[in-house]
Amino acid sequence: MKYAVGIDLGTTNCALSYAGVDGDGDDRNDAPPVPLPIPQVVAPGEVAERTLMPSFLYCPADSQFPPGSLALSWYPNARDVVGVLARSQGASTPGRLVSSAKSWLSHAGVDRRGEILPWEAPEGVPKLSPLQATARYLGHLRAAWEHAHPEAPLDEQDVVLCVPASFDPVARELTLEAAELAGFDEPPRLLEEPQAALYAWVARRGAAWRKEVSVGDVILVVDIGGGTTDFSLIAVREEEGVLQLERVAVGDHILLGGDNMDLALAYTVRARMEAEGKELDDWQVRALTHGCRAAKETLLGEGAPEVAPLVIPGRGSKLIGGTIRTELTRAELDAVLLEGFFPEVGVDARPQTPRRMGLTTLGLPYPADAAITRHLAAFLARSATTRTTGGDERSFVHPTAILFNGGVTRSPMIRERISAIVTRWATGEGGVGPKVLEGIDAELAVSHGAAYYARARREGGVRIRGGTVQAYYVGIERSELAVPGIPPRVDAVCVAPFGMEEGSEVSLPQAFGLVVGEPVSFRFFGSSSRREDTVGTTTTPAQLAELAPIETALEGLRTPKASEHEQAASGAIAEEIVQVRLHARVTEVGTLELSAVEDAPAGRETPGRRWKLSFDVRGQG
Amino acid sequence: MEPLAFGARLWLALTLPFRVLFDGLAARKIVGALEGELLSLSEAKIELQGELEAKARAPEPTVKEIAPEVDHTPALQLLAILQREGRFVDFLQEDVGGFSDADIGAAARVVHEGCTRGLKDVVTLAAIRSEAEGDAVELPAGYDANLNRVTGNVTGEPPFKGTLAHHGWRVEKIRLPELTTGHDPTIIAPAEVEL
Incomplete structure (x- = not known):
């Protein structure tokens, strides 16, 4: 038996789903993916299975838990813990908790291989890099799989690992590096999360999906998870009479999700209680936040009451005596949640940018504007090109369908709110509102869809075409007369255009002379709006977003014919200059690989030597 | 089975x-x-009309102390889960006499919400009878007395006709967390010390 395995490496929860491939019998392959129960420590000394594994890592003090009480069958001498216990213990001991490792992995401002997490941890707490923390989660999922399926090693299955659509090439490569660190000998294939959600919908609908959408439709995927929000646009096209899906635009990675909403509600209630003279300690505020999550779900559900009770239990053994009662009203919920996170704005609204501070901290780049609808308006306007609007004169993309994913969107009220706002925007320009694609499980859709995609790759089935999310550029100094005190101006030259499909490769027309053994560094940029640029298009870096620099020492650069001894004798080692061109290739697993390829000298038969360039992720601060 | x-x-x-x-x-x-004590937490009760008849029962054997060979770990584990998730032991151990119904009600929400979650993780519960309570039901000859308990006017031989008083509960699946070696299950909740 061989399996298609989909992994959702979420910011707040991980999941793994799988489905059989090459099964015996025809109906076998239509079986929907199922989640893998993941064994995890739920309390010191207790191991239980859960379909979700909270993406938290807790590093206890030596004496904090009894010896052996964090042990798992595959991790008998555990010194740290991931999953349910990590999340619950970390809530009361935040200084030892690693959370949002995925957001740190995609944060260019810090050294992502540096041991920096838990962020701002007190002295003496062991620290990990974002890469190591991510590897711990993946390693746990891998071990859980091997534990449950000893007959089917994960490396022999078709594994698809999901990343946010907004992950840049650096974060994608780091994700694969984390997989390697976690013991994946075969690199898993990467898939964008919103695409995975749409695959989950297709899997759910079966053949009927082709009847629910039609050529010219543009599907907006709105994914609001615990800690992040992502938008993607997927167009329905026709090729040789068959419906095809193509991902045409991807939004920025917004660090905003359900957890922010729960906190915002808790702070509102706390402020009201303090005004009434009731002070809450940290423990009670956490309990209040939990309570607000439940109350939010009650008030956002179908046939919701006007008021939801909030109960903050006392911490001591006297439960009734220590309990504080209050409530969350619909008016508060509307003011904080709907007006704060989903305000009724015009389509010309844009996220408010913060005033620049002289000193900024290096923490995660949380958005200054919590209004998800403003971020959505900006995304739809930015994505308007002739390809996405069908050539009509529209100031933004009018989606014809919406697919919701992520815990927050389980609320019918939130779904209706977002659809109503998008409908109002569209009718304002003479368009029509989108219909809502229903039926996916907001918690498991990403891993289900990834497993479906893994199977579709092997056995055939609908595929979403995509290609690279952005166009990528390298910085090249202009060769002009040097002026003392003024750094040479830099041009940004496109090395990889928007929408490069996997397996394709392009090369820059310009050649560079690189010196043996000397470190070389290129600045590296991306743009999600410059869709028309082709390889070699030159622009100024000011219009682009700077990503991690590319570096290489070109070590191991040797003339193949000359031995080291001969080179040393001739003194040629440090002096060799090689003429190279930059090549960009989208790998089979979905990463962008940049290489320096030697121009073969005229008359030589052998192809030029090739050096892979790597990203420098030490962070620019 | x-x-x-x-x-x-x-x-x-x-x-x-x-x-x-x-x-x-x-x-x-x-x-x-x-008697189905392991699986049926409470049997379906069928109230028959008429005269009550005392049921002859074997006298309860008296068990003086906990026999050492009986493994109480699963019971203690369940208690620990209900305490951890829903403060169950705190609630039962507290003297409710001096509190108003509103105060007790507020605490009951904590217990209810948490214990429901904790119980759902551990056991799958189902009703034994699918009929609505209050519906007329008929117990055929040779019905399973583990699953159905008749009360009220119990005379003659089955089939019995009666009204469903309680649909009963049965645990369909139980999956307690595995314990690591050396874990002491009698610790329902460790003392907490804030540093």
């Missing part, structure tokens, strides 16, 4: 009478198993 093989049944038939006679604890366990 798998039926026992004939050989095993034969062995049981030969040895069991002697165990029942000489081992009071074993007899208690057998009675418990037959």
Whole structure:
């Protein structure tokens, strides 16, 4: 038996789903993916299975838990813990908790291989890099799989690992590096999360999906998870009479999700209680936040009451005596949640940018504007090109369908709110509102869809075409007369255009002379709006977003014919200059690989030597 | 549940009478198993109209102390889960006498919400009878007395006609967390010390 395995490496929860491939019998392959129960420590000394594994890592003090009480069958001498216990213990001991490792992995401002997490941890707490923390989660999922399926090693299955659509090439490569660190000998294939959600919908609908959408439709995927929000646009096209899906635009990675909403509600209630003279300690505020999550779900559900009770239990053994009662009203919920996170704005609204501070901290780049609808308006306007609007004169993309994913969107009220706002925007320009694609499980859709995609790759089935999310550029100094005190101006030259499909490769027309053994560094940029640029298009870096620099020492650069001894004798080692061109290739697993390829000298038969360039992720601060 | 093989049944038939006679604890366990105490938390009760008839019952065997060979770990584990998720032990151990119904109600929400979550992780519960409570039901001859308990005017032989008073509960699946070696299950909740 061989399996298609989909992994959702979420910011707040991980999941793994799988489905059989090459099964015996025809109906076998239509079986929907199922989640893998993941064994995890739920309390010191207790191991239980859960379909979700909270993406938290807790590093206890030596004496904090009894010896052996964090042990798992595959991790008998555990010194740290991931999953349910990590999340619950970390809530009361935040200084030892690693959370949002995925957001740190995609944060260019810090050294992502540096041991920096838990962020701002007190002295003496062991620290990990974002890469190591991510590897711990993946390693746990891998071990859980091997534990449950000893007959089917994960490396022999078709594994698809999901990343946010907004992950840049650096974060994608780091994700694969984390997989390697976690013991994946075969690199898993990467898939964008919103695409995975749409695959989950297709899997759910079966053949009927082709009847629910039609050529010219543009599907907006709105994914609001615990800690992040992502938008993607997927167009329905026709090729040789068959419906095809193509991902045409991807939004920025917004660090905003359900957890922010729960906190915002808790702070509102706390402020009201303090005004009434009731002070809450940290423990009670956490309990209040939990309570607000439940109350939010009650008030956002179908046939919701006007008021939801909030109960903050006392911490001591006297439960009734220590309990504080209050409530969350619909008016508060509307003011904080709907007006704060989903305000009724015009389509010309844009996220408010913060005033620049002289000193900024290096923490995660949380958005200054919590209004998800403003971020959505900006995304739809930015994505308007002739390809996405069908050539009509529209100031933004009018989606014809919406697919919701992520815990927050389980609320019918939130779904209706977002659809109503998008409908109002569209009718304002003479368009029509989108219909809502229903039926996916907001918690498991990403891993289900990834497993479906893994199977579709092997056995055939609908595929979403995509290609690279952005166009990528390298910085090249202009060769002009040097002026003392003024750094040479830099041009940004496109090395990889928007929408490069996997397996394709392009090369820059310009050649560079690189010196043996000397470190070389290129600045590296991306743009999600410059869709028309082709390889070699030159622009100024000011219009682009700077990503991690590319570096290489070109070590191991040797003339193949000359031995080291001969080179040393001739003194040629440090002096060799090689003429190279930059090549960009989208790998089979979905990463962008940049290489320096030697121009073969005229008359030589052998192809030029090739050096892979790597990203420098030490962070620019 | 798998039926026992004939050989095993034969062995049981030969040895069991002697165990029942000489081992009071074993007899208690057998009675418990037959009454479905393990799986049916509360049997379906069928109220029959008319005169109540006292049910002849075997006197309860008295168990003076916890026999050391009985493993109480699963029971303690469940208690620990209900305490951790829903403050169950705190709630039961507190004297509710001095509190208003509103205060008790507020705490009950904590207990209810948490214990429901904790219980759902551990056991899958289902009603034994699918009819609505208050509906007329008929128990055929040879009905399973483990699953259905008749009360009220119990006369004659089944089939019985009556009204469903309680649909009963049965645990369909139980999956307690595995314990690591050295874990002491009698610690329902450790003392908490804030540093």
